[in-house]
Amino acid sequence: MYELMTMASMMEDSPNAAKRPNFSAISNSNSNGISKTNSVLMVKSGVAKKLVIKNFREKPKLPEDYHAETWKKLKEAVVAIQSSTPISYCLEELYQAVENMCSYQKASQLYENLREVIEQHVKETVEPYIRGVQDRKIFLKEMEACWQAHCRQMIMIRSIFLYLDRRYVLQTPSIPSIWDMGLELFRKHVIGQQLAQTRTVDGLLMLIESERQGDVVDRLLLKSLLRMLSDLQIYQDVFEHRFLQATDALYTAEGRRLMQELDVPEYLAHVDKRLQEENERVLHYLDGGTRWALIHTVERQLISEHLGSLLAKGLENLLDNNRIQDLSLMYNLFSRVKNGLVELCTHFNSYIKKKGRTIVIDPEKDKSMVQDLLDFKDKMDNIVLTCFQKSEKFVNSVKEAFEHFINQRPNKPAELIAKFVDSKLRMGNKEATEEELERLLDKIMVIFRFIHGKDVFEAFYKKDLAKRLLVGKSASVDAEKSMLSKLKQECGGAFTSKLEGMFKDMELSRDINVAFKQYVANLRTDFDSAIDLTVNILTMGYWPTYPLVEVNLPKEMVQYQEIFNKFYLGKHSGRKLQWQPTLGQCMLKAIFDNGKKELQVSLFQALVLLLFNESEDLSYDDIKTATNIEEGELKRTLQSLACGKARVLMKEPKGKDVTEEDKFKYNLEFTNKLFRVKINQIQMKETNEEQKATEERVFQDRQYQIDAAIVRIMKMRKTLSHQLLVSELYNQLKFPVTPVDLKKRIESLIDRDYMARDKENPKQYNYVA
Amino acid sequence: MKVKIKGWNTVAVWKWLANDDKCGICRAPFDGCCSDCKVPGDDCPLVWGVCSHCFHMHCIMKWLAAQQNQICPMCRQDWQLKSE
Numbered sequence: 001m002y003e004l005m006t007m008a009s010m011m012e013d014s015p016n017a018a019k020r021p022n023f024s025a026i027s028n029s030n031s032n033g034i035s036k037t038n039s040v041l042m043v044k045s046g047v048a049k050k051l052v053i054k055n056f057r058e059k060p061k062l063p064e065d066y067h068a069e070t071w072k073k074l075k076e077a078v079v080a081i082q083s084s085t086p087i088s089y090c091l092e093e094l095y096q097a098v099e100n101m102c103s104y105q106k107a108s109q110l111y112e113n114l115r116e117v118i119e120q121h122v123k124e125t126v127e128p129y130i131r132g133v134q135d136r137k138i139f140l141k142e143m144e145a146c147w148q149a150h151c152r153q154m155i156m157i158r159s160i161f162l163y164l165d166r167r168y169v170l171q172t173p174s175i176p177s178i179w180d181m182g183l184e185l186f187r188k189h190v191i192g193q194q195l196a197q198t199r200t201v202d203g204l205l206m207l208i209e210s211e212r213q214g215d216v217v218d219r220l221l222l223k224s225l226l227r228m229l230s231d232l233q234i235y236q237d238v239f240e241h242r243f244l245q246a247t248d249a250l251y252t253a254e255g256r257r258l259m260q261e262l263d264v265p266e267y268l269a270h271v272d273k274r275l276q277e278e279n280e281r282v283l284h285y286l287d288g289g290t291r292w293a294l295i296h297t298v299e300r301q302l303i304s305e306h307l308g309s310l311l312a313k314g315l316e317n318l319l320d321n322n323r324i325q326d327l328s329l330m331y332n333l334f335s336r337v338k339n340g341l342v343e344l345c346t347h348f349n350s351y352i353k354k355k356g357r358t359i360v361i362d363p364e365k366d367k368s369m370v371q372d373l374l375d376f377k378d379k380m381d382n383i384v385l386t387c388f389q390k391s392e393k394f395v396n397s398v399k400e401a402f403e404h405f406i407n408q409r410p411n412k413p414a415e416l417i418a419k420f421v422d423s424k425l426r427m428g429n430k431e432a433t434e435e436e437l438e439r440l441l442d443k444i445m446v447i448f449r450f451i452h453g454k455d456v457f458e459a460f461y462k463k464d465l466a467k468r469l470l471v472g473k474s475a476s477v478d479a480e481k482s483m484l485s486k487l488k489q490e491c492g493g494a495f496t497s498k499l500e501g502m503f504k505d506m507e508l509s510r511d512i513n514v515a516f517k518q519y520v521a522n523l524r525t526d527f528d529s530a531i532d533l534t535v536n537i538l539t540m541g542y543w544p545t546y547p548l549v550e551v552n553l554p555k556e557m558v559q560y561q562e563i564f565n566k567f568y569l570g571k572h573s574g575r576k577l578q579w580q581p582t583l584g585q586c587m588l589k590a591i592f593d594n595g596k597k598e599l600q601v602s603l604f605q606a607l608v609l610l611l612f613n614e615s616e617d618l619s620y621d622d623i624k625t626a627t628n629i630e631e632g633e634l635k636r637t638l639q640s641l642a643c644g645k646a647r648v649l650m651k652e653p654k655g656k657d658v659t660e661e662d663k664f665k666y667n668l669e670f671t672n673k674l675f676r677v678k679i680n681q682i683q684m685k686e687t688n689e690e691q692k693a694t695e696e697r698v699f700q701d702r703q704y705q706i707d708a709a710i711v712r713i714m715k716m717r718k719t720l721s722h723q724l725l726v727s728e729l730y731n732q733l734k735f736p737v738t739p740v741d742l743k744k745r746i747e748s749l750i751d752r753d754y755m756a757r758d759k760e761n762p763k764q765y766n767y768v769a
Numbered sequence: 770m771k772v773k774i775k776g777w778n779t780v781a782v783w784k785w786l787a788n789d790d791k792c793g794i795c796r797a798p799f800d801g802c803c804s805d806c807k808v809p810g811d812d813c814p815l816v817w818g819v820c821s822h823c824f825h826m827h828c829i830m831k832w833l834a835a836q837q838n839q840i841c842p843m844c845r846q847d848w849q850l851k852s853e
Contacts, residue, residue: 470780497807504808532776537783539809540800546782557777568783574815577781587776599772603779609772666771 067106070097074110074160075117081156082121084149091160099163107168114161115181118154123189126150130196140203144221146190147228154182187232200225201239205246212250212277223285230287243286244293247278251301259306264314265326271302271333304337311347319351322379327387341393348388349397352380356405360413369413370420373447374440377402403450410736411456411695417448418460421483426468427475437479445486453735454491458499459698461487463544465499469506470536470583501542509536512568519567532587533560537568537577551581551603552628554610582633590648592670599648600678604629604637609648612666620660638664640682646672648679702735706745709733714755714767722746722763785815787823793843794828803827817851820844 063069077094080087087094101110126146133139158165158178165178176184191197204225211217229235251274258267278298282291303310310330318326334340359365359372380398388394406413421444424437432440451457468474484503488496513534520533553561565577584603589596601609607627611618618626624634635658642651642658648670652663709732713725720728726742746765749755758764785799792815795804802813803825816826822843824832833839833848841848 472778501808531774534776534778536778536780538780540782540784541809543782556774560777572783572811574786574817575783576786577783580780580782584777584779586774586778589773589775591771598775603777606772606774610774613771 067101067104067109070101071110071113073097074101075113077160078114078117078157079121081153082118082125094160095163098161099167102163102167107164108172110161110164111168111175111178114157114164114178115185118157118182119185119189122150122185126186127189127193127196130190131193136199136203136206139199140207140221140225143196143200143203144224144228147186148224150182150186150190154179157182183232187234191228191232191234197238200229201242204239205243208243208281209246209250211281219284226285226287235287236289240287240290240293243290244297247294247297248301251298252305255302255305259309264310264330265318265323267310268314268326268329268333271298272329274298274302275333275336299336303333303340307334307337307340307343311343315344315347316351319348319355319383322383324383324386327383331388341391345393345397348394349401352398352401353405356402357408360405360409363412366412366416369416370444370447373406373413374443377443377447399450402447403452406447406450407452407736411453411698414448414451414453414456415460415691415694417444417451418457418464420444421461422464422468425475425479425483427473434476434479437476438482441479441483441486445490449490453698454495455701455735456695456698458495459694462499462502463694465502466544469502471585498542501539505538505542506536512537512571515571516564516567520563523563531556531560533564535564535568536583538580546580546582548578549581549630549633550628551607552626553581553607590670593668594671596675597670597672598676599646600676602637602681604633605641605679605681608634608637608641609666612649612664617663617665619663620658623664636682638662640679644680644682646670646677646679702737703745705735706733706737706742707749710742710745710749711754714765718767719758720765721761722765725765785823787815788821789823792825792828793822794824794832797825799823799825818846819849819851820846821851 073089074094074097077087077089098110101107130139130143130146133142161178169175169177175181191200204222207217207222211219226235226239229239258270262270275295275298278294279291282288282294286294315330317323318330331341331344334344356373356376359369359376365372377398384390384394384398421441424432424440424444448454448457465480468480474480481503484496484499487499516533516535561579568577569575581603584606586601586603586606588599588601588606588609590599590609591597599609604627607629608623611623611626615622620634620638623629623638624631627634629637638649638651638658639656641647642649642664643656648667650665650667651658652665655662706729709729710725713728713732714720725746726739729737729742746755750757750765753768755765756768758766787799789799791798792803797804799815800809802809805827806813806825814826815823816829817823818829818841820841820843822841824842829842829848832842839848840846
């Protein structure tokens with residue numbers, strides 16, 4: 001009864017059947033599930049009621065030749081399966097037979113018999129057949145067919161012998177399952193034979209190779225055979241190693257060849273294609289475990305090996321031509337190999353340095369330098385953003401490179417940036433809306449950040465800002481303020497305090513002028529108050545220093561000046577005012593034959609024109625004595641009035657330049673289509689001298705800063721070696737200095753007794769209190 | 770009259786009417802401000818004593834606060850503000 005039950009359950013669901021023996025072993029009871037329920041019941045009810053199952057009293061006997069007969073039947077079936085002929089028995093009957101054999105302790109013998117039959121078949125039928133196939137391509141097909149047939153047969157056989165597999169083989173660890181036995185035999189007798197193995201592997205390699213050459217091959221065949229190798233567990237030993245070797249050799253050669261033949265973008269595209277192909281190969285037929293080694297081989301032979309020459313040959317070109325896609329590809333490919341990105345980054349960095357240097361270093365390109373820098377920065381940023389995935393390493397590299405090359409040429413970039421900003425903030429720059437201007441300023445600040453000598457920038461910026469403010473040429477107060485706050489953010493309050501002071505002066509002046517107008521209105525004088533006087537009061541120190549010039553003003557103007565003086569000093573005692581005629585501007589009402597005009601002129605121009613109220617003809621010398629304007633300035637002024645676009649004076653003799661023998665006359669026939677005419681002062685071109693003067697001032701300031709830093713350090717340290725002092729100085733000073741400069745300052749301080757050389761060690765300094 | 774001035778926009782720089790370049794107390798130039806201030810001008814004015822010496826107001830106040838006798842640090846005469 002026990003056996004019947006087990007059998008029945010086994011037939012219903014075989015997975016459970018495998019577990020059943022185990023269960024009974026653990027529970028240490030010879031009963032089935034019922035006893036478990038019973039024991040639970042027992043505990044619950046406390047009533048002991050045992051269900052005992054007894055064996056048959058007597059085993060049923062089998063006929064003597066039952067084993068032999070049964071085996072014959074089974075063998076017949078196996079052979080029929082192997083030779084693909086119909087089986088003459090019902091499958092259930094065969095299954096029953098196997099089961100019976102097992103029940104009567106014939107399992108091990110049955111297993112041995114089965115093994116023999118299969119081995120014989122494999123060895124004597126399959127192997128010779130395979131050996132007989134000569135053609136390489138057909139061989140692979142035949143091999144695959146044999147393998148498939150073998151598998152099919154083994155599945156069938158295993159199904160019939162399932163009971164044996166479960167009942168006997170599973171419980172006997174030393175022997176392989178029927179399926180594994182089938183594999184083992186196939187491995188041993190078919191593929192294990194040197195010839196067959198070599199031919200299979202060679203054939204596979206040949207197929208793959210021809211696929212790599214671009215031919216279409218039977219991928220299913222490849223897949224099936226490779227699965228066979230995997231199933232037989234010889235994939236790695238006989239195939240993978242040789243496959244990788246072949247791959248390596250192929251791509252070594254291909255890499256070398258194509259590096260010569262193709263240009264870099266083509267080569268990269270090719271590598272990309274190859275990698276994709278190999279990936280597909282893994283997906284379609286190779287064993288998944290090969291992927292890493294295979295891809296790695298391709299990467300090594302096609303990328304790593306040629307890193308240096310790819311970069312040297314192609315990077316510059318790609319960057320020059322802004323080949324976004326190729327650069328992205330390059331980044332992606334290089335990111336696959338060790339050091340790829342490091343190398344790329346290094347080359348990228350030196351490219352920027354090289355290109356940047358050409359922008360900065362050539363004085364002939366000064367005009368477009370800042371715009372070029374902005375464009376270049378934009379381009380590089382864009383490349384980092386879109387091609388190099390905004391990698392931090394590259395972002396930093398761009399910064400480092402810019403900082404490096406921009407400072408290759410001292411001072412000039414700083415000066416040109418200041419000028420560039422001036423041109424953008426000046427009135428008449430209508431090319432940009434406010435937002436555009438704001439964005440542009442932000443970009444300029446980025447460039448500015450790289451500059452070491454920021455004091456040079458400040459000096460030039462201050463000069464231009466003063467001009468914009470005093471001449472009223474600033475396009476927008478908002479833009480000015482925004483630029484100022486950017487500078488403050490970048491360099492700190494100390495840097496911008498003077499610039500802020502300038503704005504403050506302008507605001508104060510506005511208030512003062514409003515008050516002054518009221519003051520003048522309340523003045524009861526017989527004085528003809530026709531002049532609308534506006535004075536900008538500057539605080540010394542905030543503004544650039546302007547040369548002191550004395551000129552002769554007409555009586556009327558002097559009077560006005562005095563009124564203002566009185567007014568101002570009444571409000572601010574203890575001060576005096578120093579007038580700056582160079583920065584003055586006038587609005588004149590002039591009468592010509594064709595009607596009245598308003599002339600917008602500089603103070604100097606006005607002074608000259610006013611002289612012609614008294615007389616018709618004036619010589620150069622007359623004008624010079626009357627106005628007391630400095631010679632060069634006067635010549636420029638006269639030139640602007642008599643030789644410029646709007647000629648309100650006539651010069652005798654005519655000519656482009658003014659000489660000391662010239663005579664001048666008021667031009668009554670002056671015409672202009674506008675009512676209000678602006679007569680441009682001929683700007684003294686910002687000569688080299690003027691630039692040098694500004695630079696000189698900067699250097700002067702720097703010397704004081706160096707001195708201060710040295711004394712500060714020495715006061716703290718008392719004694720310090722030359723080297724340490726210099727290195728501390730480099731830490732503290734924010735502008736570029738040469739060791740020679742530092743030495744000079746140290747010498748000077750020693751001379752002035754701020755410090756002294758140590759008597760014993762000349763390389764050491766002592767602070768002198 | 771052929772030409773007449775209608776408007777005049779000009780520039781002047783203000784300076785302290787001091788009899789020295791530097792403040793005798795803080796040694797900073799009068800064009801600048803005392804060591805505690807940042808902005809020259811009305812926020813950091815100068816004062817004159819009857820003795821004709823002149824200092825940053827902040828400087829002389831500090832000095833006087835630290836002394837028992839209210840004397841000018843330059844000439845040791847009694848310190849008195851010169852009235853305007």
